[in-house]
Amino acid sequence: MTPSPVPGIESADVVVVGARCAGSATALTLAAAGRRVVVLDSAPLPSDTLSTHLLWPAGMAELQRLGVLPEVAALGAPQLTHAYAEGAGFGIGSTFQPVDGIDYAMCVRRTGLDGVLVRAVIAAGADVRPRCRVESVVFDGNRCAGVRYSDSGGAVTEIRAALVVGADGRRSAVARAVGAEEPFLSVPSGRDCYFAYWRDAPDAARHIAAQWRVGADLGTAFPCDDGLVLSLVQPPRAEGRLGPREAEHRYSSAVQRIPGLVDRLRGCERVGRVRSAVGIASYFRRSAGPGWALPGDAGHFKDPVTAQGIRDALHYGRRLAEAVTDVLDDPAVLDAALAQWERTRVIECRDIFHWTNRLARGEAMRPLEIELYRSAEVDTELAEITTGIFSRTRKPADLYTPARALRLGWDALRHQRHQVPAVLADMAREIRDAVAERQMTRTTLRGTPPRVSTPTLLTSATPGAQHVR
Numbered sequence: 001m002t003p004s005p006v007p008g009i010e011s012a013d014v015v016v017v018g019a020r021c022a023g024s025a026t027a028l029t030l031a032a033a034g035r036r037v038v039v040l041d042s043a044p045l046p047s048d049t050l051s052t053h054l055l056w057p058a059g060m061a062e063l064q065r066l067g068v069l070p071e072v073a074a075l076g077a078p079q080l081t082h083a084y085a086e087g088a089g090f091g092i093g094s095t096f097q098p099v100d101g102i103d104y105a106m107c108v109r110r111t112g113l114d115g116v117l118v119r120a121v122i123a124a125g126a127d128v129r130p131r132c133r134v135e136s137v138v139f140d141g142n143r144c145a146g147v148r149y150s151d152s153g154g155a156v157t158e159i160r161a162a163l164v165v166g167a168d169g170r171r172s173a174v175a176r177a178v179g180a181e182e183p184f185l186s187v188p189s190g191r192d193c194y195f196a197y198w199r200d201a202p203d204a205a206r207h208i209a210a211q212w213r214v215g216a217d218l219g220t221a222f223p224c225d226d227g228l229v230l231s232l233v234q235p236p237r238a239e240g241r242l243g244p245r246e247a248e249h250r251y252s253s254a255v256q257r258i259p260g261l262v263d264r265l266r267g268c269e270r271v272g273r274v275r276s277a278v279g280i281a282s283y284f285r286r287s288a289g290p291g292w293a294l295p296g297d298a299g300h301f302k303d304p305v306t307a308q309g310i311r312d313a314l315h316y317g318r319r320l321a322e323a324v325t326d327v328l329d330d331p332a333v334l335d336a337a338l339a340q341w342e343r344t345r346v347i348e349c350r351d352i353f354h355w356t357n358r359l360a361r362g363e364a365m366r367p368l369e370i371e372l373y374r375s376a377e378v379d380t381e382l383a384e385i386t387t388g389i390f391s392r393t394r395k396p397a398d399l400y401t402p403a404r405a406l407r408l409g410w411d412a413l414r415h416q417r418h419q420v421p422a423v424l425a426d427m428a429r430e431i432r433d434a435v436a437e438r439q440m441t442r443t444t445l446r447g448t449p450p451r452v453s454t455p456t457l458l459t460s461a462t463p464g465a466q467h468v469r
Contacts, residue, residue, distance in 0.1 A: 008157070012038045012127075013328050015147050015161040017134050017174050019045055020110075021310050022296025023167030024117035025317030028066055031124035033325045038127045038159055040149055045130040046115035052195065052232055052304045054107045054209065054222050056391035059311035061100040065318065068120045075112040077225040079104040080209040083387045086260050087213040088365050090373040094383040097393045105209050105391075107222035107230055113310075137164060137177035137292075143331070144178060144291035162328040163338075164292045167317065172298035175285055179452040180294065183283035185444050188237075189303045190362025191218065193277040194251040195232035201267030204229065212260040216364045218305065219254065219261040231255070231265060234305055236362035238278070247276040277304070282357055284346060284445070286452045288338035291331070295320050300345060302353055303360035306390055316345050343447040350445040354437045355389060355396045367423040368430060371412040372399075405430070 016027045019041035031037045043049075055063070063069045081104045085092045096103045122128050131152035138146040138158065146160040166174025175181045200206060206223040218234040233254035242250075251274040255261055280303055287299030296313040323341045327333040365373075376382035388394030412423045 010038070010157060010159045012036045012159055012161045014038075014163045014165060014324075015040065015159050016126075016165040016167055017041075017147065018165075018167035018169065018296070018298070019118055019121070019128060019130070020049065020114055020167070020169075020296070021117065021313035022298070022317040023165065024114070024121050025062070025066060025314045026165050026167060026295060026321045027121045027126045027128075028117070028124050029318050029321030030325060031121065031126040033321070034125075035325060035328065036127075037125075038161070039121060039129065040132040040134060040147070041128075041130050042133040043130065045118050045128065046111050048109075048111050049114070051110045051309070052193075052222075052307050053110050053113065053224070053230070053310065054105060054307040055310055056105045056307065057096045057099040057102045058392045059314065060102045060104065060106055062311060062314035062318065064100060064102065066117075066120065066314065068116050071116045071120070072106070072108060072113060075108055075116070075225045077106045077108045078206045078223050080106060080207060080223065082208045083390075084208050084210040085213075085373075085386070086211070087373040088370040090370075090377045092373060092376045092383045092386065094380070094387045096391060097384065097388050099391065099393060107209070107224040109225055109228075109230075112225060134168075134173050137174060142290060144289065147174075162291065162331070162334065163324060165320070166292065166294045166298045167296045167313075168298055170297045170301055172294060174292065175294055175298050178289055178292050180286045180289070180299075183281075183285045184450050185440075186281045186283040187357045189280040189282065189305075189357075189360040190237050191234040191280070191303065191305060191360050192237050192250070193232065193234050193280065193304055194247055194254065194274055195230060196251060196274045197224075197228045197271045198231055198265055198268035199271050200227055200229040204264075204268070210260075210264060212258050213365055214258045214260075216362055217254050217257050218359075219258040221261060221264045228271060229265075229268060231261065232304075233258070233261075234360075234362075242276060242278060247274045251276075280304075280360075282353060282360070284349075284353075284449065286342075286449045287345065288335075288342040289452060290335055293320055293324075293338050293341065299342075300349060302349075302356045305359045306352065306356045308352060308356065308390075308392075311392070312345075312349065316341075319344070342449065346445055346449065347447045350441055351395050351397070352389070352392065353445070354440075358433070366429075367412045367416050367419060367426045368408055371408045371415065374415065375408065375411065400434075 013035040014037045016023045016039045019039050027037045027039045132149045134149045136148045144164045148158045211220045216236045220232045222230045235254040282302045285299045287294040295317040323337045
């Protein structure tokens with residue numbers, strides 16, 4: 001294959017592919033530390049993207065650490081100071097435990113959020129280049145050494161860098177180029193995801209982030225900026241491809257099956273089309289190697305049912321930059337820092353990964369879940385622990401202590417006497433699941449991911465380098 005002509009070779013400390021949450025957090029932190037950073041994104045900036053865009057207090061704290069919280073707040077999304085979850089007829093209300101002094105969530109549409117982040121990256125001194133598509137990754141031996149990209153006019157440029165950061169999402173071109181596209185762990189979701197915006201009613205409770213579960217369906221209402229409310233539904237996964245207007249039909253049908261959501265949307269007017277994400281799988285990819293790293297969804301993705309994506313993209317993008325800023329000029333030390341960053345993310349994310357996969361099963365509520373909702377309706381500690389898990393201030397293990405699990409099982413047997421076999425079966429399943437998760441934690445998610453496959457070299461390159469598409 002004949003390589004594209006290269007008019008010249010530029011240099012930078014770091015090339016970041018992708019200018020959204022993970023890429024912006026990485027680039028902003030590096031540029032603020034005085035590093036020469038070039039950011040490439042194939043889309044115009046800012047632009048919309050598929051996202052549930054809810055930030056729990058831990059996500060808001062990340063915006064504060066990056067210094068952009070005032071600008072994000074100015075976009076006009078309301079502070080969500082209360083959480084409400086309803087299941088099997090039991091309603092749980094709670095407030096949020098503060099994270100760095102922030103005790104509220106916020107739902108900010110991505111065009112506004114990404115715009116704030118990109119402007120901050122530019123202000124920090126990074127060179128941001130929209131409408132630039134990465135064509136190949138440059139290797140020097142087995143080491144990632146830069147990228148080759150084409151701009152909107154078709155001009156081709158090569159940038160050499162000590163580190164290439166692939167923050168380019170689930171379909172990451174960088175992950176594919178370095179041989180990390182195939183996850184080392186993948187768990188298919190049992191749910192599809194559909195969402196739409198509604199013009200909120202004048203008397204709506206715009207301080208509450210709400211979720212309802214009815215049967216196997218799950219629905220949410222998150223007030224956001226411009227007087228809108230984001231309503232997302234996650235019915236059980238449907239087989240086959242979506243036909244014309246099928247997303248609209250599935251969304252509307254799921255909403256109608258959730259009475260609490262119907263009540264919440266009464267007096268609201270739909271704005272725009274229904275958007276969908278189907279065939280979802282949660283995964284971990286190998287996320288670091290010689291001269292490259294994959295923050296954000298490029299390296300690790302969780303089903304949107306727990307709304308963790310933005311927080312993790314911001315958090316681990318920032319942490320990546322902090323880990324490498326002072327060691328970019330020493331390849332051996334850099335690679336060790338990248339490996340430790342990857343190990344940390346796996347270890348810190350595995351509990352919420354298991355928790356998310358449970359909620360993403362696409363099943364009707366089981367007896368122990370029903371009992372949990374019943375208990376949390378009157379037990380404020382249970383409600384606060386559950387809310388804290390979503391905001392990463394508490395761990396799932398704090399909820400399912402042995403004593404609490406036994407109590408829930410006993411109460412389920414008392415309250416659901418007509419379903420004793422189902423309760424006992426659920427208790428047995430809970431034990432099996434806990435054992436399986438612990439085994440996965442000790443093996444696949446122990447923090448030392450397997451090596452990636454060797455990239456296939458497709459083109460020759462400038463002296464001393466090879467290109468991988």
